[in-house]
Amino acid sequence: MKKGERKSGSSRVFETLRRSILEGEYAPNARLIEEQLAERLRVSRTPIRQALTMLEAEGLVEIEPNKGAAVRSFSVDDVWEIYDLRAVLEGHAARRAATRIGRDELDRLWGLAREMEGKDRDEFLSHEEEIRWLVGANGEFHGIVAAAGRNPRLEQLIQRTVQVPLVFKAFYWYTPHEHVISNHYHRQIAGALEAGDAERAEIVMREHVYEGRDFVIRALREDMDA
Amino acid sequence: MKKGERKSGSSRVFETLRRSILEGEYAPNARLIEEQLAERLRVSRTPIRQALTMLEAEGLVEIEPNKGAAVRSFSVDDVWEIYDLRAVLEGHAARRAATRIGRDELDRLWGLAREMEGKDRDEFLSHEEEIRWLVGANGEFHGIVAAAGRNPRLEQLIQRTVQVPLVFKAFYWYTPHEHVISNHYHRQIAGALEAGDAERAEIVMREHVYEGRDFVIRALREDMDA
DNA sequence: GCTCCTCCCATTGTATACAACCTAGCGAGA
């Protein structure tokens, strides 16, 4: 028996649009016109509308009644808010995870931490591919911690809070220095979790998030000045 | 048709269904059949489907592909999860609110605290009406604190986390003793916020939430035994 | 009696037709 859930058209549309938005294919504030999307994705407007409704709930698009949907834009204040939430939510997840995480999850965390440092990874990737890989690996790392908190609602909230277009863009701006810092925190987090030290896990995770926040905000300002 | 009603059909349907579910009009796990709802609410299936999609995002209904929507049910574990989140989210909101809340909001908090204690309230209400009033007042109290955290995303997360059918039911189970405790915490919270004591505001709010959690869990177990 | 198979119907998923609405653009009058 396959684990596969039968994908209805609307959820395929939903996932497609979500990816496109997260990867920045649609610019912030770009209008999403139902008929255009329908034609592009070879479905009628019905599943498009359903997907847009779901995307609005996820906070990725904004729908104004009788005016339509647009890709949500994120101001510097929004970024600040988001990271404030991430610190609280992911910190709490880390705290819970410290007493709940399993051996296999810890192994995966250490493995990811090593790989993100460039070790155990000998394939040649283009810059674009490497970024994409890093986004995935980093996402998986944080996802494992979130899941190890063993509170599905918390996990979902984190998922929704983290998934914004900027996260993808941010990795383009990272310099080797930022990666070193980030990797350092990943090891610290894995260490605290392995030690079962809930207090330290939360603190370190929060610091990691704040570090990311400060960098992204700095980068955003520079980007705006340029 | 009355003038000034700008709301589209689907959002009216959404609000109607939401209220009904929150107030327990539809039992947990009850199937929500589109055509029945359509007939009852005098609209076609289209806005019904849209509303159901939104309700699923809010976590109030569960939609299984090709099988339809059902009112989501909440296990004891779910309740535990929810209150765990509430403690973190509302605690954080209270912390933030301590340095951001305004005079008028504080006044309203004190006013609500007094009213919930039965003071300044001389109308005669039936038990049903009183419960309904208390749910509203308590919701407003917590809503003000959440809003005073000045992070709209946090506020929204709290809203979605708090709004589950059980919250409404729980008030039916409260005895005078529980009300005394709850009111005591409300005063403590307002006091900490007025003093600008962020640390204490967070701690007291968390205690308040945990108090509620323990009571609801106890009540749920008794309810299941009976 | 038990299992399996098939068909049927209730219900959901999608497409399309139509109504309501918003906005841009033009022109008339002050």
Add this chain to the structure above:
DNA sequence: TCTCGCTAGGTTGTATACAATGGGAGGAGC
């Protein structure tokens, strides 16, 4: 020139028709 109002085109909101899915009743075979 500026403002107001009107019309037209484009887009969203809703209704309806049709296709696809799933589950259950009932019968055939053992």
